Amino acid sequence: MEVEYTCTEDGMLQFHCTDSDGTVYGVADTISERLITDTLVINMETYDEVEDSELFKRIVTARAAFMNDNYFVQEALNEI
Secondary structure, eight states: OEEEEEETTTTEEEEEEOOSSSSSEEEEEEETTTTTEEEEEEEETTTOOOOHHOOOOOOHHHHHHHHOOOOOHHHHHOOO
């Protein structure tokens, strides 16, 4: 899973996650007091919310590892 930070908007950190089959998922994390309070994951082709729990876990785990190692995301988080 390849993760890319896209932007910070309205108190949310947004990412694109590309799976090995080329499917792109959008991740939007709502941030409150430097904590993630809600996460929305959608298929960027269909705009359907991801309901498969195993796929959701893989995406969120990849995003968490990316966030932990990425200076730009940490700076964006500090600015919210």
